[in-house]
Amino acid sequence: MPPDKAGIIPRLYPSTGSPVNPTPAVNTLRPSACPGLLRIVQALDGGICRIKLAGGSITAAQAIAVADAAQAYAGGVIEATNRANLQIRGIGTEQDALIALLLAADLGPNNAGGDDVRNLMLSPSAGIDPQMLFDTRPLAEQILATLQNHPRFHELSAKFAVQLDGCEALAMLEHHHDVWLSAFERDGETLLAFGLAGCPGLDAPCAAVPLEQGHALVVAVLELFLDLATPTQTRMRHLAVDNLLSRLNLPLLPVDGFKRPVSGAGLHLGTYPQRQKDLFYVGAVAPLGRLDSTMLKGVAQLASAFGDGTLRFTPWQGVLLPNVKKPAAVTEGLQRLGFLCSVDQPLARLIACTGSSGCGKGLADTKADALQLAALQPGTEVHLSGCPRSCAAAHTAPVTLLAVSPGHYDVYFREAAEPGFGRLHARTLSIEAAGALLRARSRSNTDD
Structure with missing residues (x-):
């Protein structure tokens, strides 16, 4: 749906098609380098639209709308972000039609000014976690x-x-x-x-x-x-x-007794029982955070066939299907679609930013290099960053490879006393050399 003459994109209720809460077009929003649903930000590979999901949750019908928008108006690349949102990359000239499709699926804010500020993270297992x-x-x-x-x-x-x-067991x-x-x-x-x-x-x-x-x-x-x-x-x-x-004018209480239990490692991958009897959730990650329209439509169909018709994206750049009675069928379907369902898969432990193939600040093709590194079995969680901004990881990974030139990285090991990525261990290593270093380290040292 194109904007009207006043530069307004009517927001539609999916069920009635009735205009409600007219939303200013993209060029009327405040300047920002961060993409939103209403603000498309340009990158080397085209425009980026960020769809902020309430608690990471989305219905199967909404997921299909995202897949359709990516396929019709962009390059088909969809990203699961580390804030449990979705991004569409490679958007061309029909960005207004893409925005209108997403608004009609009720994936936008209820007013234009509210798009940027919908940044609230929950556990992917909110409401179903046995420990909550x-x-x-x-x-x-x-x-x-x-x-x-x-x-x-x-x-x-x-x-x-x-x-x-x-206080869920599954929490970032x-x-x-x-x-x-x-x-x-x-x-x-x-x-x-x-x-x-x-x-x-x-x-x-x-x-x-x-x-x-x-x-x-x-x-x-x-x-x-x-x-x-x-x-x-x-x-x-x-x-x-x-x-x-x-200056806080609220009665505050002491925090005696507060100690946050450690989140269960790997609970975002595989099958786990819910608080609700005889129900399970199944978690998987998208390889390096990337999906295409077929993958997203496929997981939406699994949610409808075996769950409650909803899916939840996770801060591990993956997806969780709640309220499942037959988890084995869901896992099989996810694997067939190309999702990673086990921590034993090396690629499930790697994070990589867009890199030089899509970002002007990237010094290396991090996605391609991560695929090469996964084949070398690094044996630990690794974050490949194309520049110091660390867009792909909001936390410090056990190992960070920071690009310095195409195919070459400085290697950092996480240490509590060191800021940023941690302790610089080696400079300007090729992917082959970094893989050999990490394999040797995983054999000799079990401490992160």
């Missing part, structure tokens, strides 16, 4: 509605992000967020510990609030951030946390 202390989805829905509908919050950076953790605890909330129990009561500019897996919380105060806390923190931040202070890490906390 509460179902985070109702609170998440309330927070997302406020982020979209409170005009002042549209001033937040497109990178400003919130995490809501229900290493991605840093501007505000994080993590559930814990004390004296029989579920409380929310919270922290600023960090993550529940690595950082101590600032304080706690009762569960029913979670929404009010987020609103108060964001209001204070916007009160105190200068135009150049776009993220929570730019502010003095103590200064913000001292």
